[in-house]
Amino acid sequence: MKYMNEPKLTLVGAGPGDPELFTVKGVKALQKADVVLYDALVDSELLKYAPLARKVFVGKRKGIHHKTQDEINEMIVKYALNYGNVVRLKGGDPFIFGRGNEEIEYAASFGISTDVVSGISSCTAVPTCAGISLTHRNIAQSFWVITGTTSENKLSNDVQLAAKSTATVVILMGMGKMEEIVSCFVHAGKGDLPVAVVQNGTTSDEKWGMATIKTLQKMVFKKQLGNPAIIIIGEVVALSSKWKDGIFSYFEKQKSGLVEI
Numbered sequence: 001m002k003y004m005n006e007p008k009l010t011l012v013g014a015g016p017g018d019p020e021l022f023t024v025k026g027v028k029a030l031q032k033a034d035v036v037l038y039d040a041l042v043d044s045e046l047l048k049y050a051p052l053a054r055k056v057f058v059g060k061r062k063g064i065h066h067k068t069q070d071e072i073n074e075m076i077v078k079y080a081l082n083y084g085n086v087v088r089l090k091g092g093d094p095f096i097f098g099r100g101n102e103e104i105e106y107a108a109s110f111g112i113s114t115d116v117v118s119g120i121s122s123c124t125a126v127p128t129c130a131g132i133s134l135t136h137r138n139i140a141q142s143f144w145v146i147t148g149t150t151s152e153n154k155l156s157n158d159v160q161l162a163a164k165s166t167a168t169v170v171i172l173m174g175m176g177k178m179e180e181i182v183s184c185f186v187h188a189g190k191g192d193l194p195v196a197v198v199q200n201g202t203t204s205d206e207k208w209g210m211a212t213i214k215t216l217q218k219m220v221f222k223k224q225l226g227n228p229a230i231i232i233i234g235e236v237v238a239l240s241s242k243w244k245d246g247i248f249s250y251f252e253k254q255k256s257g258l259v260e261i
Contacts, residue, residue: 005034005083005084005085006084006085006113007080007081007084007085007086007111007112007113008080008084008085008086008112008113008114008115009076009080009086009088009103009104009107009112009113009114009115010029010033010085010086010087010088010114010115010116010117011088011090011094011100011103011104011114011115011116011117012026012029012030012087012088012089012090012094012117012119013026013090013091013092013093013094013098013117013118013119013120013121014026014038014039014041014042014043014046014089014090014091014092014119015091015092015119015120015125015202016091016092016120016121016122016125016126016129016201016202017041017043017091017122017200017201017202017203018043018129018202018203019043019045019046021120021125021202022046022119023117023118023119023120025117026046026117026119027049029087029115029117030046030047030049030050030053030087030089031049031050032085032087033050033053033085033086033087034053034054034079034083034084034085034086035053035054035055035056035079035080035083035084035085035086035087036050036053036054036055036056036086036087036089037056037058037072037075037076037079037086037087037088037089038055038056038057038058038059038089039058039059039060039089039090039091040057040059040060040066040091041059041091041092041228042059042089042090042091043203046089050087053087054079054083056075056079058071058072058075069099069102072103073102073103073106073107076088076103076106076107076112077106077107077110077112080107080110080112081110081112088100088103090119091119091122092119092120092121092122092123093118093119093120093121094116094117094118094119095116095118096121096123096145097147097172097173100116104116122172122201122202122230123145123170123172123230125201125202126198126201126202126230126232127170127196127198127230127232129201129202130196130198130201130208130232130240130242131239131240131241131242132196132232132236132237132239132240133236133239134168134170134232134234134236135168135236136236136239139234139235139236139239140166140167140168140234140235140236141166141167142165142167142168143167143168143169143170143234144158144162144165144167144168144169144170145170145172146158146159146162146169146170146171146172146174147171147172147173147174148171148172148173148174148175148176148177148181148231149173149174149176149177155174155177155180155181155184159171159174159180159181159184160184160188163184163185163187163188163190164188167234168232168233168234168235168236169231169232169233169234170230170231170232170233171230171231171232171233172230173227174231175197175220175225175226175227175229175231176227178216178217178220178231179217181231182213182214182216182217185213185233186213186214190213190233191212191213191214192212192213192214193212193213193233193234193235194210194211194212194233194234194235194237194238194243195210195211195212195213195216195231195232195233195234195237196208196209196210196231196232196237196240196242197209197210197216197219197220197225197229197230197231197232198229198230198232199225199226199227199228199229200228200229201229201230207223207224207225208223208225208242209222209223209225210237210240210242210243213233
C-alpha cells in the first residue's frame with residue numbers, strides 16, 4: 001500500500017555527538033519525516049523530534065555493519081516509495097566522509113526528490129570543544145582533514161603530504177593506522193610535534209589524551225583510547241588549557257622561542 005506523501009529523501013547531519021549541537025533546520029526536517037534511517041553515532045535523543053515516524057537503525061561501525069551501504073540505498077528507495085518522506089540521519093555532516101552523495105545519487109536515479117541539511121562536523125567541533133584552535137595567527141594558516149583509512153583499508157597518501165606541511169592535521173578514522181601515522185611524521189622530522197586524541201568528542205563519554213608524535217602510542221595505550229576518535233596534530237594543540245601533565249606548556253614553548261607572538 002502506498003502512502004499519499006510524495007517520495008522524498010532528506011540527508012540530515014546529526015552533528016558531532018552532543019544533541020545540543022544539532023541544527024534547527026535538522027529538527028524541522030525530522031518533524032516532517034515519515035521514516036528515519038539513523039546511524040550508530042547519532043544520539044537517540046534526536047529521534048524525539050520525529051515522534052510519529054518509523055525509525056530504523058542502519059548503523060555501521062568498524063568491523064560491524066548492521067546494514068551494508070547497498071542495503072541502505074535500497075531501503076531508502078523502498079521507504080520513500082511506500083511511505084513518503086525519508087530522513088537519513090547521519091553523524092556529523094552528510095558530505096564529509098559520510099557517503100551522502102552516493103545515497104543522493106541512488107535515490108535520484110529512481111526519480112525521488114532529494115535535499116541535504118548540513119550538520120556540524122566532528123572535524124571542527126571536537127577540537128573546538130577540546131579547547132584546540134585549528135588555526136592561530138603565526139602558528140597555523142590552514143588545516144587538513146584527512147581520512148586515516150581509505151576504502152582499500154590503507155592509510156591515505158595525503159597523510160604523508162600533510163606531515164611535510166605546517167598545517168594543523170585532523171585525522172578521522174585513523175586509530176587503526178596510528179603506527180603508520182606516527183612513522184609519517186617522524187620521517188618528516190616532526191617527532192616532537194604536539195598531538196591530541198579525542199574519543200567520543202562532545203559527548204558525556206568523552207575521553208582524551210595529549211602527547212607528542214613520539215609518545216602518542218604509549219599515551220593511547222595508557223589511557224585506553226579507541227574508536228570513534230579524532231587525532232589532531234600540530235603546534236596549536238599546545239595552546240589548549242588541557243596541554244599539561246609532563247608536556248611543556250604553551251608559555252614554556254614561548255620562552256624557548258618555538259612560538260612567536
